[in-house]
Amino acid sequence: MKLGASYFGNRILRHVKEDMGKMVRDGCNFVVHTMSEHDVAYHSRNMVDIVTVSRELGLEVFLDPWGVGRVFGGESFSTFVKQFPDSRQRLSFTEGDIKVNKACLNAKPFRDAMLKWIELAAHTGAEGVFWDEPHLYYGELSDLFGKKKIVWGCTCRTCEALFRDCYGYEMPREFTEEVKAFRQNTIVDFIGFLSEASAKQGLRNSICVLPMPEPKYGLYQWEKIAQIENIDIFGSDPYWFCYEKEVEDFVGRISQEVVRLCERYQKEPQIWIQAFRVPQGRESEVSTAIGTAFDSGVKNMATWCFDAGACMSYISSDRPEIVWDTVSKKYQALQTGSA
Numbered sequence: 001m002k003l004g005a006s007y008f009g010n011r012i013l014r015h016v017k018e019d020m021g022k023m024v025r026d027g028c029n030f031v032v033h034t035m036s037e038h039d040v041a042y043h044s045r046n047m048v049d050i051v052t053v054s055r056e057l058g059l060e061v062f063l064d065p066w067g068v069g070r071v072f073g074g075e076s077f078s079t080f081v082k083q084f085p086d087s088r089q090r091l092s093f094t095e096g097d098i099k100v101n102k103a104c105l106n107a108k109p110f111r112d113a114m115l116k117w118i119e120l121a122a123h124t125g126a127e128g129v130f131w132d133e134p135h136l137y138y139g140e141l142s143d144l145f146g147k148k149k150i151v152w153g154c155t156c157r158t159c160e161a162l163f164r165d166c167y168g169y170e171m172p173r174e175f176t177e178e179v180k181a182f183r184q185n186t187i188v189d190f191i192g193f194l195s196e197a198s199a200k201q202g203l204r205n206s207i208c209v210l211p212m213p214e215p216k217y218g219l220y221q222w223e224k225i226a227q228i229e230n231i232d233i234f235g236s237d238p239y240w241f242c243y244e245k246e247v248e249d250f251v252g253r254i255s256q257e258v259v260r261l262c263e264r265y266q267k268e269p270q271i272w273i274q275a276f277r278v279p280q281g282r283e284s285e286v287s288t289a290i291g292t293a294f295d296s297g298v299k300n301m302a303t304w305c306f307d308a309g310a311c312m313s314y315i316s317s318d319r320p321e322i323v324w325d326t327v328s329k330k331y332q333a334l335q336t337g338s339a
């Protein structure tokens, strides 16, 4: 049984040590530490110490490129998009050249920056890396004439050239079937590139895909990600409060699909549990979610995040102490087999 949580918001080693000790007592045996662009620039040695102390306490450690390039999940700013404005995603506007502050997954400078990130991840001594919610820009506008207009990325020169090579004609600006497939292939290729580089450095690769397999989220055929050779752990994050879904149904459906694909491609299934933005009075649903994933055959569960978001008001639960206590009780029950 693998039970863990993500951790962020603190780079003071003695406090990290105290929290990691608490996580162990609360039933965790792994932790996902965030490692943002800010961390790479200003906390590289702290990250080594944080990973070391976590491992000494018995936790397996994964590192998460939190908000790096603004193309992974995470409440973190990107400096890359300012330093490399030409490597940002260009949108499908015909009325002008609009770029957003998200890195293009095909841009060489961004891939080079990710290789540096992987190098530091390996240097810390972490067991693995966690590719969280890789995505491309997608937006919908209501047109003057009442029609919905879909705006998507990326239409930069690099992506245009790749599309032309692949399909033999110029990249359209409409959200066509080929565009959907090209965007998905872009993410699959990006993850293939990252996971190969990480595996070469001895890191395990885990990935979390958004729980909606639809073209607008980029990936709509999870199979293409699950079958990537160097992916060890494949999962999703059915955050039922965010998507306003019923907990058992949503977590159950996503968990079963993740387990099905993992059995097919010999990967380890992982499900993320929502312990942030938990409304007052609904804390017990977190326990239900963990139980539902477990009953679906998932033996690797991760909670976002330690302390239920108390350190970040933007995502905090209404009553974080109660939420984390709920996670802890359920984890301990699973660890002792009394759940």
Ligand SMILES: [Zn+2]
Pocket (backbone or CB within 6 Å): 088, 089, 090, 104, 105, 106, 107, 154, 155, 156, 157, 158, 159, 160
């Ligand atoms: Zn591009």
